[in-house]
Amino acid sequence: MKVAIIGGGLAGLACAHELEKHNIKPVVYERNSYIGDQFSHVSAILEIIGRPIKDHITYMRQEFGIDIKPLNTINNLTHLSPNKKTIIKGNLGYLLNRSKDSTAVAVQILQQLKNTEIRLNELGDYESLSKNYDHVVVATGNSSFADELGCWHIWLDTYVRGATIAGNFDPNTLTAWVNRDFCKRGYAYLTPFSEKKASLILITTDVTEKEIDHYWELFLYTENLKYPIIEEFKLSHRSGSVYPNKLGNIYLAGNAGGAIDPFLGFGQYNSIFTGVMAARSIVNGESYEDLIRPIIKRNLDMLQFRKAYDLVGNKGYDLLFSAIGMPGIKHLLYYTPINAPRLGAAIFKRALKLIGKQ
Numbered sequence: 001m002k003v004a005i006i007g008g009g010l011a012g013l014a015c016a017h018e019l020e021k022h023n024i025k026p027v028v029y030e031r032n033s034y035i036g037d038q039f040s041h042v043s044a045i046l047e048i049i050g051r052p053i054k055d056h057i058t059y060m061r062q063e064f065g066i067d068i069k070p071l072n073t074i075n076n077l078t079h080l081s082p083n084k085k086t087i088i089k090g091n092l093g094y095l096l097n098r099s100k101d102s103t104a105v106a107v108q109i110l111q112q113l114k115n116t117e118i119r120l121n122e123l124g125d126y127e128s129l130s131k132n133y134d135h136v137v138v139a140t141g142n143s144s145f146a147d148e149l150g151c152w153h154i155w156l157d158t159y160v161r162g163a164t165i166a167g168n169f170d171p172n173t174l175t176a177w178v179n180r181d182f183c184k185r186g187y188a189y190l191t192p193f194s195e196k197k198a199s200l201i202l203i204t205t206d207v208t209e210k211e212i213d214h215y216w217e218l219f220l221y222t223e224n225l226k227y228p229i230i231e232e233f234k235l236s237h238r239s240g241s242v243y244p245n246k247l248g249n250i251y252l253a254g255n256a257g258g259a260i261d262p263f264l265g266f267g268q269y270n271s272i273f274t275g276v277m278a279a280r281s282i283v284n285g286e287s288y289e290d291l292i293r294p295i296i297k298r299n300l301d302m303l304q305f306r307k308a309y310d311l312v313g314n315k316g317y318d319l320l321f322s323a324i325g326m327p328g329i330k331h332l333l334y335y336t337p338i339n340a341p342r343l344g345a346a347i348f349k350r351a352l353k354l355i356g357k358q
């Protein structure tokens with residue numbers, strides 16, 4: 001069976017990994033001259049967001065045979081709203097290297113491939129490839145092909161400004177800021193690579209490329225962040241839903257298939273999951289839509305969070321983080337297996353209906 005995968009990111013490589021298990025030798029078309037991320041940053045996987053899965057790293061190893069070594073565990077989550085600071089401690093998730101280094105997530109998956117042909121510097125085009133291959137998996141990390149195919153529905157447009165900074169950091173702490181003044185309806189966070197280097201990222205919604213620079217400066221100024229900057233980047237980021245995810249012999253996986261969540265912009269696990277499921281659908285003939293339903297459902301839950309979050313202002317953020325910091329609520333949210341995204345989405349859906357915003 002001939003399978004082409006467009007995009008050598010997380011979804012594309014995870015798909016190739018799964019196909020190899022069934023003796024299929026896929027061809028990955030990657031437009032860049034390398035595998036990995038253009039802009040170095042540290043991403044996160046948070047346990048509270050991923051429930052009912054307790055530990056995504058273990059889960060991916062056991063269920064998909066994909067072995068990813070994180071940079072560190074997250075043992076401290078510090079939330080900062082304009083006038084409140086909430087600290088949560090425990091086994092809260094993982095920090096992962098996203099770059100071109102050998103420890104980067106994409107490079108780690110690449111190293112586990114044995115039988116895949118990787119064509120670097122080759123732009124994949126689904127129209128011509130779908131005529132020459134039995135199946136084509138679109139895993140380009142963006143919405144352009146889904147848009148062309150008429151199955152993309154935009155949820156959120158964001159701009160991301162990020163930097164690698166030097167300083168002294170706790171490698172197990174993730175710090176997150178919410179503040180309407182500089183995040184608008186987004187958020188900012190600091191995730192360390194190590195004790196001496198960290199990633200600082202601001203994600204704002206509905207801004208132009210020019211405006212993001214203003215909000216970035218405001219963020220650094222307001223929070224008095226004076227770290228030396230090693231490297232900087234800026235990019236636009238979209239989340240949306242895709243339906244159908246399979247058209248003829250074309251499968252849309254990862255961000256290209258709407259995997260990224262519309263609340264926090266988490267998409268790593270979802271991209272790996274949809275890549276693996278595209279492969280399973282190709283191999284077993286099972287419905288791709290059915291296989292990826294858990295991710296679609298989860299993203300719809302996250303959309304409820306997004307709608308509720310969009311209505312909250314700085315006072316609301318302070319109240320929210322005060323509440324999260326209260327012992328009973330903190331315990332319930334972080335130290336029991338309660339499915340917080342599911343429960344929160346149901347509560348927000350009801351609340352939004354009551355105030356006529358749904």
Ligand SMILES: Cc1cc2nc3c(=O)[nH]c(=O)nc-3n(C[C@H](O)[C@H](O)[C@H](O)COP(=O)(O)OP(=O)(O)OC[C@H]3O[C@@H](n4cnc5c(N)ncnc54)[C@H](O)[C@@H]3O)c2cc1C
Nearest residue numbers: 007009010011031043044124140141254255266267268271
């Ligand atoms: C700054 C930033 C921070 C993030 N933080 C987090 C986080 O903390 N937690 C989390 O879970 N998620 C996070 N995400 C989201 C996560 O990185 C993505 O959801 C995930 O990488 C998507 O994987 P993918 O395989 O769909 O796309 P990608 O990993 O983007 O890979 C797509 C690949 O396709 C290639 N490509 C594109 N078009 C073509 C073409 N026509 N032909 C050939 N190749 C092509 C690209 O070069 C790229 O290599 C973050 C994203 C960004 C940008």
